Amino acid sequence: MKKWLGKFKTLTLLGLLTIVLAGCGKENLTALAPKGGSADTSLYLIILTTTVMSLVFLAVVIPFVIVLLRFRKKKGDADFIPEQVEGNQKLETIWTIIPIILVVIMAVPTVLATFELADDADASEHININVTGNQYWWHFDYEDEEIATSQDMYIPVDTKVYVHLITSDVLHSFWVPTLAGKLDVNPENVNTMFMDAQEEGVYYGKCAELCGPSHSLMDFKVVAVSEDDFDTWVTDMQDFDSEELELDAIATEGQELFDSKSCLSCHATDNQEYQAGSLPIGPDLTSFADRSRFAGILLPTEENLVDWIVDPETIKPGNKMTGAYDVTEEEAEKIAHYLMQLSPSDVTADSVDQEK
Numbered sequence: 001m002k003k004w005l006g007k008f009k010t011l012t013l014l015g016l017l018t019i020v021l022a023g024c025g026k027e028n029l030t031a032l033a034p035k036g037g038s039a040d041t042s043l044y045l046i047i048l049t050t051t052v053m054s055l056v057f058l059a060v061v062i063p064f065v066i067v068l069l070r071f072r073k074k075k076g077d078a079d080f081i082p083e084q085v086e087g088n089q090k091l092e093t094i095w096t097i098i099p100i101i102l103v104v105i106m107a108v109p110t111v112l113a114t115f116e117l118a119d120d121a122d123a124s125e126h127i128n129i130n131v132t133g134n135q136y137w138w139h140f141d142y143e144d145e146e147i148a149t150s151q152d153m154y155i156p157v158d159t160k161v162y163v164h165l166i167t168s169d170v171l172h173s174f175w176v177p178t179l180a181g182k183l184d185v186n187p188e189n190v191n192t193m194f195m196d197a198q199e200e201g202v203y204y205g206k207c208a209e210l211c212g213p214s215h216s217l218m219d220f221k222v223v224a225v226s227e228d229d230f231d232t233w234v235t236d237m238q239d240f241d242s243e244e245l246e247l248d249a250i251a252t253e254g255q256e257l258f259d260s261k262s263c264l265s266c267h268a269t270d271n272q273e274y275q276a277g278s279l280p281i282g283p284d285l286t287s288f289a290d291r292s293r294f295a296g297i298l299l300p301t302e303e304n305l306v307d308w309i310v311d312p313e314t315i316k317p318g319n320k321m322t323g324a325y326d327v328t329e330e331e332a333e334k335i336a337h338y339l340m341q342l343s344p345s346d347v348t349a350d351s352v353d354q355e356k
């Protein structure tokens with residue numbers, strides 16, 4: 001028994017790993033449960049290629065195993081060299097043509113889909129969002145609507161949404177597995193693709209290109225809301241004016257600190273001075289309190305916010321905010337209290353995400 005275990009240790013371990021890892025994954029972070037047309041196409045291609053490749057695998061492995069078992073030398077068999085066969089034109093033709101056919105079966109739909117998913121001929125008739133990847137956060141510029149936001153990208157359901165991707169620094173990759181395929185984010189050329197969400201919800205996005213020490217924390221969310229809610233959100237974002245907020249005493253102090261500690265030089269708090277194409281140095285905080293997560297990974301609570309403002313480096317190594325200012329914990333609490341008032345709309349990530 002022990003010997004048997006030893007022999008199959010690697011196999012047993014791999015088997016266990018498969019079972020354990022199969023438990024990972026989230027419904028809103030998987031390409032295997034698509035909620036958008038582009039993701040449907042990707043899943044179709046995944047299934048097609050996996051099927052073809054599995055068939056090839058079986059076609060090779062099954063005869064191989066049969067031959068191995070049936071024709072092996074048994075005890076008592078005489079020593080002899082079997083007849084040596086070489087050069088069979090028929091066989092060679094067959095096993096050249098079959099793979100060519102299989103490659104065509106996989107290549108044609110893949111190439112067609114690749115062109116179709118990158119086709120932006122009708123972009124101007126739909127929602128367009130200029131997306132900029134930054135170490136380690138995402139900026140979303142809605143030029144037609146004249147608003148900008150960061151970290152949470154709002155889109156209407158059942159609508160084609162074009163994202164035009166570029167980076168302000170190193171290479172990133174934009175990936176919302178449940179809604180669409182992933183696309184590189186390059187510094188010089190804009191890469192475009194479209195997506196649509198078939199259901200309301202909060203879909204998780206990832207940076208899929210190693211871009212620095214906090215690469216794995218460069219998360220974002222796509223908040224898909226009904227078309228009416230999207231219009232409401234856009235109007236709320238346009239109208240929101242952080243100067244006109246009715247603030248209590250602590251928040252007022254927080255707002256003053258936000259200015260005097262130079263936070264305002266990197267962060268916008270409303271869209272009153274929106275300029276198409278302009279990129280802030282840090283995330284736009286207009287809808288900060290409505291975020292699904294901030295800094296990619298933290299729940300927007302005052303407590304988390306104080307931790308972040310006091311010491312962002314521990315939470316996100318290598319981020320571009322560390323060391324840019326000096327605040328005490330007490331000041332951070334006041335600023336945090338102020339930032340939690342930045343809630344322009346009732347349409348929030350929370351309003352569509354039941355499981356958060």
Ligand code: HEC
Pocket residue numbers: 135136137150151258261262263264265266267281282283288291293294295296309316319320321324325327335339
């Ligand atoms: C030099 C520019 C700069 C200054 C000054 C600055 N920040 Fe930032 N801030 C950033 C950058 C860059 C990020 C993105 C960090 C990341 O996620 O990698 C950020 C992230 C944040 C976030 C998280 C936003 C989100 O939704 O993910 C908050 C909140 C924040 N900063 C608050 C502040 C406050 C408060 C101050 C002033 C005490 C401040 N920042 C000063 C650049 C700056």
Ligand SMILES: [Cu+2]
Pocket residue numbers: 133134136171172173207208209210211215218
């Ligand atoms: Cu990245």
